[in-house]
Amino acid sequence: MADALKIGVAGLGTVGASLVRIIQSRANELAVTCGRPIKIVAVTARDRTKDRGIDLTDIEWFGGPVDLAQKADIDVFVELIGGSEGAANAAVRAALARGLHVVTANKALLAYHGVELAEIAEEKGALLNFEAAVAGGIPVIKALRESLTGNTISRVYGIMNGTCNYILTRMEKEGLSFADCLKEAQRLGYAEADPAFDIEGNDTAHKLAILTTLAFGNRIAADDIYLEGITNISIEDIRAAADLGYRIKLLGVAQRTETGIEQRVHPTMVPLDSVIAQVDGVTNAVAIESDILGELLMVGPGAGGNATASSVLGDIADIAKSQPGAQRVPVLGHPAKALEPYHKAQMQSHEGGYFIRLTVLDRTGVFASVATRMAENNISLESIVQRSTQHLSPSHHQTIILVTHATMEDSVRKAVAAIKTEGYLVGDPQVIRIERPKE
Numbered sequence: 001m002a003d004a005l006k007i008g009v010a011g012l013g014t015v016g017a018s019l020v021r022i023i024q025s026r027a028n029e030l031a032v033t034c035g036r037p038i039k040i041v042a043v044t045a046r047d048r049t050k051d052r053g054i055d056l057t058d059i060e061w062f063g064g065p066v067d068l069a070q071k072a073d074i075d076v077f078v079e080l081i082g083g084s085e086g087a088a089n090a091a092v093r094a095a096l097a098r099g100l101h102v103v104t105a106n107k108a109l110l111a112y113h114g115v116e117l118a119e120i121a122e123e124k125g126a127l128l129n130f131e132a133a134v135a136g137g138i139p140v141i142k143a144l145r146e147s148l149t150g151n152t153i154s155r156v157y158g159i160m161n162g163t164c165n166y167i168l169t170r171m172e173k174e175g176l177s178f179a180d181c182l183k184e185a186q187r188l189g190y191a192e193a194d195p196a197f198d199i200e201g202n203d204t205a206h207k208l209a210i211l212t213t214l215a216f217g218n219r220i221a222a223d224d225i226y227l228e229g230i231t232n233i234s235i236e237d238i239r240a241a242a243d244l245g246y247r248i249k250l251l252g253v254a255q256r257t258e259t260g261i262e263q264r265v266h267p268t269m270v271p272l273d274s275v276i277a278q279v280d281g282v283t284n285a286v287a288i289e290s291d292i293l294g295e296l297l298m299v300g301p302g303a304g305g306n307a308t309a310s311s312v313l314g315d316i317a318d319i320a321k322s323q324p325g326a327q328r329v330p331v332l333g334h335p336a337k338a339l340e341p342y343h344k345a346q347m348q349s350h351e352g353g354y355f356i357r358l359t360v361l362d363r364t365g366v367f368a369s370v371a372t373r374m375a376e377n378n379i380s381l382e383s384i385v386q387r388s389t390q391h392l393s394p395s396h397h398q399t400i401i402l403v404t405h406a407t408m409e410d411s412v413r414k415a416v417a418a419i420k421t422e423g424y425l426v427g428d429p430q431v432i433r434i435e436r437p438k439e
């Protein structure tokens, strides 16, 4: 049997500890599958004394990630620390500079430095694998980077954050509060070290930026994504959506348009009878629409130690099986130096359906005024209903809920701005975009 593939792991948290446990418990099977043993020989984390339920005897402990990346006698550096800057960034650069292969689950790092890191890896002939960085255990990177070669992709979208989907699902199904659901997602190891990245939509944006590049061949443009998280979504919205035949999901969507590439992350109403509406809890789903294959929908565990470690392990196994000096698949699907500049489609030009919920004073003429402001902006309505909300508040308020046919974002913004000036609005209007699967 060939020599062992020597692995150094930086970060022994939810994902790192699961990875070590799996590699140690399946050593024999992995050696047979990969044609050589896979051996963890070096590790580092913040706290050396913490009990992680893993056996670190005979594994060299390093004082920090950069130290490990620079000095350990390893073939592969596995980065499971997190964060786009700081130790993770410095250590991955140090490993690539030595020509080591790198495996990472760090979407923030790739979203902001992926092109540069891919250039270094390609210059050095090293592999930089990151299957776990998007949608946890779902092999979406391999699908886009390798399996769909030759297809022209028109849209990639999906549920890419397990924490948010877990929160929305439990709020809807069990009536739990947002805060309680988030705490539970943290306890289960789904959330980021700073959960604001999950609930404000940044984590989905990081993942979407990576998928956009793989799908469309542009340089990664993580800062050019329209971004709204789920912190504004109330149980009232979730119930109103259900009454209208929709469910609310945090979606990331990237699509080609006539004016450029549209990238957006926001709470979205999807039809209750669509597959994506049935994707519950920590499960993720990524849909890819392309010309040869048609629509591919991949559904699976999106976060958590084992799901994520499964993808990290797959990346390590690919390295174990790769032949030295063999032609490499470009890190981002296209050689990093050949990636095209990103041409952004403006969000104002987005076209789709909209749900608009307005709390208004109970006055004569309000309903007619709302309908008029819509008509003035050429917005065609699928439905408009008015409900009394006096049971929710002692004051004389009404709720008006509108669902539009496909319309321009710009028109909706103008109509809502006009309504805001009328003096009958109570609080801020709630606007949620509607996404329908391809007919």
Ligand SMILES: NC(=O)C1=CN([C@@H]2O[C@H](COP(=O)(O)OP(=O)(O)OC[C@H]3O[C@@H](n4cnc5c(N)ncnc54)[C@H](O)[C@@H]3O)[C@@H](O)[C@H]2O)C=CC1
Pocket (backbone or CB within 6 Å): 010, 011, 012, 013, 014, 015, 016, 044, 045, 046, 047, 064, 065, 079, 080, 081, 082, 083, 087, 105, 106, 107, 132, 133, 136, 189, 190, 191, 192, 193, 302, 303, 304, 305, 308
């Ligand atoms: N938890 C999940 O479900 C998923 C996580 N990821 C990504 O995987 C990576 C790791 O995530 P988790 O395991 O959840 O994080 P975690 O917070 O549970 O673990 C992070 C580990 O890195 C170590 N660490 C942090 N800063 C360090 C430093 N400066 N020097 C040495 N060690 C340091 C910590 O001691 C800890 O062992 C992140 O990039 C995350 O975004 C990706 C997919 C899913």
Ligand SMILES: N[C@@H](CC=O)C(=O)O
Pocket (backbone or CB within 6 Å): 133, 135, 136, 160, 161, 162, 163, 164, 190, 191, 192, 198, 203, 302, 303, 304
């Ligand atoms: N915090 C992330 C972890 C996986 O990427 C999530 O909840 O999806």
